[in-house]
Amino acid sequence: MDYTQLDQMIQYIEKNLTETVDYLKLSRIVGLPPYILQRVFHFITGMTIMEYIRKRRLSKAYESLSRGEQTVTELAL
Numbered sequence: 001m002d003y004t005q006l007d008q009m010i011q012y013i014e015k016n017l018t019e020t021v022d023y024l025k026l027s028r029i030v031g032l033p034p035y036i037l038q039r040v041f042h043f044i045t046g047m048t049i050m051e052y053i054r055k056r057r058l059s060k061a062y063e064s065l066s067r068g069e070q071t072v073t074e075l076a077l
Contacts, residue, residue, distance in 0.1 A: 001040050005030045009041075013049075017057055023049070 008029050013021055026049070027034045041049050064070040 001030050021053055
């Protein structure tokens, strides 16, 4: 996997942060089997794909809270 493929994968994740991220689609974007994709992503980023998604969702929630765009209850729902 090169950095262009990693960038495409991260763009897909960012577009679908509020949805369920499809690992098979991610593996097709990169051209690697899902298991290998997980291992390579972890090697490059130091975290699993699920950890990355969780951290991005939390940071988006924090941004919304700090700007006053949403309440904690709205984010939880």
